Amino acid sequence: MEFANKEYLLLLLLLIPYIIWYVMYRKKTEPTMRMSDTFAFRYAPKSWKVLLMPLSMILRMLAFVMVVLVLARPQTQNSWKSETVEGIDIMLAMDVSTSMLAEDLKPNRIEAAKQVASEFIIGRPNDNIGLTIFAGESFTQCPMTTDHASLLNLLQNVRTDIAARGLIEDGTAIGMGLANAVSRLKESKAKSKVVILLTDGSNNRGDISPMTAAEIAKSLGIRVYTIGVGTNNVAPYPMPVAGGVQYVNIPVEIDTKTLSEIAMATEGDFYRATNTKELRKIYKEIDQLEKSKLNVKKFSKKYEAYQPFALAAIIALLLEILLRITIFRRIP
Secondary structure (H helix, E strand, O other), X not given: XXXXXXXXXXXXXXXXXXXXXXXXHOHHXXXXXOOOOOHHHOOOOOOHHHHOHHHHHXXXXXHHHHHHHHHOOEEEEOOEEEXXXXXXXXXXXXEOOHHHHOOOOOOOHHHHHHHHHHHHHHOOOOOEEEEEEEOOOEEEEEEEXXXXXXXXXXXXXXOOHHHHOOOOOOOOOHHHHHHHHHHHHOOOOOOOEEEEEEEOOOOOOOOOOHHHHHHHHHHOOEEEEEEEEOOOOEEEEEEEEOOEEEEEEEEOOOOHHHHHHHHHHOOOOEEEEOOHHHHXXXXXXXXXXXXXXXXXXXXXXXXXXXXXXXXXXXXXXXXXXXHHHOOOOOOO
């Protein structure tokens, strides 16, 4: 059990001055009767009412404690599990520029990349994995998480039309994409930190050069695996025309030199994938990376559990009132 509003528990400190007042000053407020000699009462048996006198104070304190616990909102959950597993921290940096719609990989480059990346994520259930996408600019689609169901859902929502519709600038900002992914890994405590960068072009946008981003990754101990995706020479590209789609051949311009230098600078590797089979093979090779321990906490839905405390407070308060008007009733 845990409390949503823990600050209310500080109200329990008010019990301390109340107890001190009760012990030191309570008797001074009670009516007294003076007698010349109390010898006759020295050995008289005490009434059971005298023994029950502190009960009113105890019931008031119990009611107060229960009310404070209700205000603190106690909550329970079905289960809470903490376990240590083997895994690494991985950021996927994926190119979503409009050129990723080329259909040299089936059904096209972006869908093939998403499919293989999904298989990679499913095959590594214990890894901390996040997703960065980039075109002419970059942003984080999903921060690092072990909640792979959410990650896969966000990955499937990745579309290249965000650049085509002008939501982000079109182009290929490799440096920005890599820098964004690196920024998500800089606080990582894992022994192995990896960026898997996939692109089909060369850097032509962004304020950060690819090699500058690579040097930052190197300084943080992050290995970068670069993947150039696309066939050689030209690739079929669907061009929207009135009434349908016309395919045109566009040149494949992958900056293999820069991608190789990025991988070399960060002690990673550069891969070239001309079809989906090769791309899947590349991800399987990366799957053999060194693993480190991660502490994963899993918990179920929380439920409010204030009802027993509220009931106890009501019962204690009613009992105290009942005793006050019956057994401990005072005559004015």
